[in-house]
Amino acid sequence: MTQAPVISAAHLDLTFQTNDGPVHALRDVSLDIAKGEFVSFIGPSGCGKTTFLRCIAGLEEPTGGTLTVNGMTPDQARRSRAYGYVFQAAGLYPWRTIGGNVRLPLEIMRFSKEEQAERVKRTLELVDLAGFEKKFPWQLSGGMQQRASIARALAFDADILLMDEPFGALDEIVRDHLNEELLKLWDRTGKTIGFVTHSIPEAVYLSTKIVVMSPRPGRITDVIESTLPRERPLDIRDSAEFIAIAHRVRDGLRAGHIDD
């Protein structure tokens, strides 16, 4: 690919000043993400994977190095609505219907009324929630709520989707299902996805690129380009290729731990 990377980090550092002294959340993190890639960040808690995602989103300010999103600073990218962000909890507003929740970013970004209605309908169909527009969040299961929150992140058609352990709180069956759905969605929309997880099978199943990180200080220990095909049925997880990649991820995680 000769295209310029969508997200480009070079020697990124982030140090939090706490009462117990400085905490190195990120040290010397360099990574390029090309358009249309599905990149997973995996590592034990405290490895800086969420922090890195928040830096891309402009929610945290790196203390060193350079980071560009769509060729802009993360803050400019945030203001130009370059990405949709999905948090660990669905975080839907209980006083808004599902449709109302998906409409929230559209209202804030001042889309026209017709455009809002059209986009709400389209994105709810995209996450298989057509017909639930008038329901309130408490009427939906946890998995459906998380799908609604993905629809909310997709509604304004940002090219980048950043997801911070979106399925971490869900049970495994729902999670498998949503993983499959997410791959289809990615395939259909061609978005660039940054995905934080602590599940090895999830990372291997979803990604074109797996970034293994380790803590104290948070850094990248391995970047694995997946050799799996784009088309991935759930049973691909039993293939030798899948197991080999999972093995390499596990090795990378273990190597990070020995450093402690």
Next chain:
Amino acid sequence: MKALGPILAVVAAIITLWYAAAVPMNIQEVLTQAERGGAVVDPEGAMTRRDVSRFALVLRNTEHLSESWSMERARLPAPHQVVKELWVSTWDEEVNGRRGIVKSGSLSNRSLIYHGSITLGATIIGFLIGSGLGILLAVGIVHSKTMDMSVMPWAIVSQTIPIVALAPMIIVVLYSIGVEGLLPKAVISAYLSFFPVVVGMVKGLRSPDAMQTDLLRTYGASKPQALWKLRLPASVPYLFASLKIGIAASLVGAIVGELPVQRGGLGARMLGGSYYGQTEQLWAALFFAAALAAILVWLIGWIERRTLRRMGVTP
């Protein structure tokens, strides 16, 4: 209705205690009246009895206690006397009285409905001013560190001053600049009711968690947008909890504001009853005020339930 039994038991206990308390409370006057009627009372003479304990008097004169619950101007009127006074000064006065609404076309100035409506007016206006001010202050406090540090301490200090001491000053000061009647009472009401609203709204406006505010940041939302779309809706349950306290405080404020003025209202009724030993009138006004407060709080609760249901927060 499993709860009905315990509820009635509590009410019965209170009424029993009240009747029992009325006997020693009224014993001096009961014996004086009996002695005047020719009965032999132990010991003789009102002056002598003054130095004897009430309970001893009750025990030594058990045969003269029949009047304890039917004294005029009793020190502690019995519950049925208060209920009768409530009836007489509301329904009876308005329907059958010469000055009542049926015969004269306007509320009688001797009825609790008339005095209650005066107090209610001041309460509602004071409550609206107070809660409006409280919401505005809370919005300011949440958005400005300077306001947080400069307003909040004063708001707290304002509530440590006894309102009975402050109320006459407010009335005198406002009178000297030509403001009298309803408004000074409403100001005192507002003074008492803004505080719970400020405290509750500050808490409510700050209730959205970091994730919720981060989400709005990813949309590049402005502060007013965050206020309208997230902070205000999230604060609604907190607001209603505060409004319930606020409206009860408003009523107290209006009553206190009526004490020094004596131009009608439940406060004037209470103080009048106390001046002239009309204890039944005093107690009836008290109960009327309590019932009014209960209705107002219930009304806020009703609006709360409807609002939350309309917002979709509750089923």
